[in-house]
Amino acid sequence: MGRSKFSKGSPRFINEIKTLVKAVDYVLEILDARAPRSTRNPILSDIISPAREVILLNKSDLAEKKVTTQWESHFKANGQQALSFSIKKAPTVISDYLDTIDIKNSSNKLNRACRIIIVGVPNVGKSTITNSLLNRKTVRTGDKPGITRGNQWIRIKPGLELLDTVGILPPHINDVTFTNLAILGLIAESRIDPQEVAFSLMDKIGDKRLFERLISRYGITNKVEEDPEMILEEIGTRRGCLGSGGEVDLSKASIILLKDFREGKLGPISLESPEEVNETDYNESEE
Ligand SMILES: Nc1nc2c(ncn2[C@@H]2O[C@H](COP(=O)(O)OP(=O)(O)OP(=O)(O)O)[C@@H](O)[C@H]2O)c(=O)[nH]1
Ligand SMILES: [Mg+2]
The missing domain is CATH 1.10.1580.10 (Conserved Hypothetical Protein Ylqf; Chain: A; domain 2)
Incomplete structure (x- = not known):
C-alpha cells in the first residue's frame, strides 16, 4: 500500500554519518517531540548501541505534555536513554545533562578527548542545542531545514568535543x-x-x-x-x-x-x- 519515497542527496550524507557515528563515544539523536517516531532515523538506530546513544526529544514546548511523557517512557521501556525538553525554554538542559557523563574519566581512558555527535533530521534543533553548549562562538540556526551545510567539530571544554551535523532524512x-x-x-x-x-x-x-x-x-x-x-x-x-x-x-x-x-x-x-x-x-x- 505505502509508497517508498527516496529523498535525493541523502545517501552520501547517510554513509558519512554512519562512519562518524561508529567513530565517536556518544551519540545524541535529536527528535521532534511532536513526532518522535517519524523524526527518528531507522538507519541510525540500527547501528548505534543504546549504551552509547541518548534520545533527546526537543521542542517539547510545541507538543502535548502528556504525549511527550508517554514517548519518553516508551523509549525508556525499550532500554534506551531518553530525555524530553525544550532547548528554547530550558537552554542549560543539555550542558547539565553532559555534566552527568563522566567526561574526564572517559577522555583519560581513551587518551584523547571524549567525542559526542549530534544527529537528527533537518530542523529539529541540533545547532540550537550546540549553541546552548557554547559560550561565545555560535553556529548558524534557522527556521527551515538545511541550515547546517557541513559537519563541524567544536571544542566544548577540555576533554570534550562535539560534532554538529547536517540534518538528514532517511533514504526511504x-x-x-x-x-x-x-x-x-x-x-x-x-x-x-x-x-x-x-x-x-x-x-x-x-x-x-x-x-x-x-x-x-x-x-x-x-x-x-x-x-x-x-x-x-x-x-x-x-x-x-x-x-x-x-x-x-x-x-x-x-x-x-x-x-x-x-x-x-x-x-x-x-x-x-x-x-x-x-x-x-x-x-x-x-x-
Ligand atoms: N519552539 C521551539 N523552537 C526551537 C527549539 N529548538 C530549536 N528551535 C527552532 O527550530 C529551528 C531549527 O533549529 P536549528 O538548531 O537550526 O535546527 P537544526 O537541527 O540544526 O537544522 P539543520 O541544520 O537544518 O539540520 C530554529 O528556528 C530554532 O530556533 C525549541 O525547543 N522550541
Ligand atoms: Mg543545524
Whole structure:
C-alpha cells in the first residue's frame, strides 16, 4: 500500500554519518517531540548501541505534555536513554545533562578527548542545542531545514568535543512518516501539495477535538461544522487569500495554517503518540 519515497542527496550524507557515528563515544539523536517516531532515523538506530546513544526529544514546548511523557517512557521501556525538553525554554538542559557523563574519566581512558555527535533530521534543533553548549562562538540556526551545510567539530571544554551535523532524512520514507514530516515542514515544497498536507493536519486536529483552536485563532464566526474544507475556506477569506478570479485560494490558506502550526500558534499539538501508532503503517513500505 505505502509508497517508498527516496529523498535525493541523502545517501552520501547517510554513509558519512554512519562512519562518524561508529567513530565517536556518544551519540545524541535529536527528535521532534511532536513526532518522535517519524523524526527518528531507522538507519541510525540500527547501528548505534543504546549504551552509547541518548534520545533527546526537543521542542517539547510545541507538543502535548502528556504525549511527550508517554514517548519518553516508551523509549525508556525499550532500554534506551531518553530525555524530553525544550532547548528554547530550558537552554542549560543539555550542558547539565553532559555534566552527568563522566567526561574526564572517559577522555583519560581513551587518551584523547571524549567525542559526542549530534544527529537528527533537518530542523529539529541540533545547532540550537550546540549553541546552548557554547559560550561565545555560535553556529548558524534557522527556521527551515538545511541550515547546517557541513559537519563541524567544536571544542566544548577540555576533554570534550562535539560534532554538529547536517540534518538528514532517511533514504526511504513510508507514507505515515512522509505525512508527518511534511506537516512539520521537513519535505521540500516541490514534493508536496500544501492543501493535502493541511488536510492531514486538520484530520489530526479533528481527532483530538481541537477544532475550536482553529476557530478562535482565525476568528471564524460562520458555522463550519468542523469541516476541514470549510475551515480552510474561512481562513482564506479572512486572510485575503484570493485567486485571480476572486475565489478563495485554498493553497495559500493551507500555507498559512501550516506555518501557524509549525510556529506553535495553534498551541501544543502532538502528531503521533506511542499508543496510536500502528507499527505496520510504518514498516510495510520500508525497504
Ligand atoms: N519552539 C521551539 N523552537 C526551537 C527549539 N529548538 C530549536 N528551535 C527552532 O527550530 C529551528 C531549527 O533549529 P536549528 O538548531 O537550526 O535546527 P537544526 O537541527 O540544526 O537544522 P539543520 O541544520 O537544518 O539540520 C530554529 O528556528 C530554532 O530556533 C525549541 O525547543 N522550541
Ligand atoms: Mg543545524
